[in-house]
Amino acid sequence: MTISGGGDFPASLLLVGAGRMGSALLQGWLKLGLDPGGVHVLDPAPSPELQAFCTTVGVKLGVPATPPEVLVLAIKPQTLASAAPALVSLAAPTTLVISILAGKTLKTLADHLPSAGAFVRAMPNLPAAIGAGITGAVADPAVTPEQKRKADALLAAGGRVEWLGDEDLIDAVTAVSGSGPAYVFYLAECLAEAGIVEGLPPAVAERLARATIEGAGALLAALPEVAAAKLRADVTSPGGTTEAALAELKGGDALPKLIARAVAAARKRAQQLSG
Numbered sequence: 001m002t003i004s005g006g007g008d009f010p011a012s013l014l015l016v017g018a019g020r021m022g023s024a025l026l027q028g029w030l031k032l033g034l035d036p037g038g039v040h041v042l043d044p045a046p047s048p049e050l051q052a053f054c055t056t057v058g059v060k061l062g063v064p065a066t067p068p069e070v071l072v073l074a075i076k077p078q079t080l081a082s083a084a085p086a087l088v089s090l091a092a093p094t095t096l097v098i099s100i101l102a103g104k105t106l107k108t109l110a111d112h113l114p115s116a117g118a119f120v121r122a123m124p125n126l127p128a129a130i131g132a133g134i135t136g137a138v139a140d141p142a143v144t145p146e147q148k149r150k151a152d153a154l155l156a157a158g159g160r161v162e163w164l165g166d167e168d169l170i171d172a173v174t175a176v177s178g179s180g181p182a183y184v185f186y187l188a189e190c191l192a193e194a195g196i197v198e199g200l201p202p203a204v205a206e207r208l209a210r211a212t213i214e215g216a217g218a219l220l221a222a223l224p225e226v227a228a229a230k231l232r233a234d235v236t237s238p239g240g241t242t243e244a245a246l247a248e249l250k251g252g253d254a255l256p257k258l259i260a261r262a263v264a265a266a267r268k269r270a271q272q273l274s275g
């Protein structure tokens with residue numbers, strides 16, 4: 001189910017972990033109208049940039065005096081066990097915890113934060129930093145409709161939201177769209193390197209590769225009803241250059257198999273991080 005975002009933000013929010021993803025989400029929320037006066041950010045060693053940002057926008061660094069309506073967990077999955085004891089008193093039965101931790105299940109989250117009333121497990125991606133992300137999310141049965149609306153508003157600040165009925169699917173979401181931007185950035189790197197091998201000056205090769213991925217992504221975004229396969233066919237002249245390149249990428253199912261292996265490896269890693 002997809003619910004469109006609606007600015008139904010919580011009155012109080014604690015962000016635990018303001019690294020790459022936590023900061024990206026925070027900026028999106030504030031841009032879309034989350035009241036900074038109700039926001040606390042907890043991070044053990046806030047960078048000077050984060051401190052300056054919080055001061056400028058009016059967000060408090062540190063722990064709130066009373067448990068927040070929403071606690072967003074954005075620390076690394078590997079640090080959940082060590083971080084959780086200090087968080088237990090910050091989560092009340094009225095607190096909704098939204099976790100973006102790869103792999104950590106709703107059950108694991110509840111085991112570590114038994115004081116919290118309800119949990120949403122979400123997997124956003126880095127383009128959320130510019131509102132162009134996509135998030136997969138699942139709510140536990142204790143999440144009320146009002147809490148779900150608030151979770152949706154927060155997650156939708158980063159782009160589209162796919163609510164899933166089956167928690168087991170979240171690790172696959174992580175492997176496809178959570179980690180996915182890195183695959184695309186790697187393609188940009190590889191394309192530039194190949195261009196250099198073919199004689200292009202490095203700076204030109206990088207600009208060509210980057211602009212190509214930007215343009216292809218923009219075309220996908222501009223033509224949502226057109227399948228990626230159709231757009232690929234539009235580039236591929238019979239007997240032309242693209243066909244020659246695609247024969248290499250597809251030869252022996254090379255690229256599909258490689259991508260399938262990569263996504264399976266990411267999903268497996270998410271499962272390993274679950275406990």
Ligand SMILES: NC(=O)C1=CN([C@@H]2O[C@H](COP(=O)(O)OP(=O)(O)OC[C@H]3O[C@@H](n4cnc5c(N)ncnc54)[C@H](OP(=O)(O)O)[C@@H]3O)[C@@H](O)[C@H]2O)C=CC1
Binds near residue numbers: 016018020021079101
């Ligand atoms: N990066 C991405 O594209 C995506 C990440 N995620 C998930 O988001 C989470 C964060 O990832 P990412 O932002 O990349 O990681 P970062 O390492 O950039 O951010 C984690 C932040 O949490 C801080 N931190 C560590 N311990 C605590 C603590 N006890 N209390 C509060 N803050 C703490 C870290 O501080 P310090 O550095 O000083 O230790 C750091 O600032 C992960 O669980 C990941 O699975 C989900 C989707 C996409």
Ligand SMILES: O=C(O)[C@@H]1CCC=N1
Binds near residue numbers: 102174178179
């Ligand atoms: O690499 C990771 O584990 C995190 C989760 C998805 C994207 N980054």
